[in-house]
Amino acid sequence: MTPGQSLPLWPIAAGVLLAGLLLVLAARRVRKARGLASGRTLALDDVTLYSARYRLTGRPDRIVRVGKKVIPEEWKSARRLWPGHIAQMGVYFLLSARRKHAC
Numbered sequence: 001m002t003p004g005q006s007l008p009l010w011p012i013a014a015g016v017l018l019a020g021l022l023l024v025l026a027a028r029r030v031r032k033a034r035g036l037a038s039g040r041t042l043a044l045d046d047v048t049l050y051s052a053r054y055r056l057t058g059r060p061d062r063i064v065r066v067g068k069k070v071i072p073e074e075w076k077s078a079r080r081l082w083p084g085h086i087a088q089m090g091v092y093f094l095l096s097a098r099r100k101h102a103c
Contacts, residue, residue: 038066039064039067039071040064040065042063042070044062045061049072049092050095051095051098056095060074060096061073061075062075070097072096
């Protein structure tokens with residue numbers, strides 16, 4: 001290479017593209033392994049669900065639409081599923097079933 005010449009950018013661009021593709025594939029594998037839905041995200045920890053009738057409030061980590069179904073997700077770091085986790089998800093399903101998601 002002589003002074004004043006620049007390196008071709010296509011090897012760098014191809015490397016970045018390949019790295020991005022590998023990250024997307026790895027993320028999909030992790031989501032599938034953890035049982036997380038792959039639908040369209042309607043809300044990401046920014047919607048508080050409320051029912052005056054049941055006097056319940058909840059804020060799921062993510063609300064996702066898969067087809068015609070609306071599914072709340074709650075992410076836990078615990079290695080075990082505790083009864084409180086199950087009750088919390090039950091409340092989220094109850095609250096999200098009563099709410100219309102316009103997103």
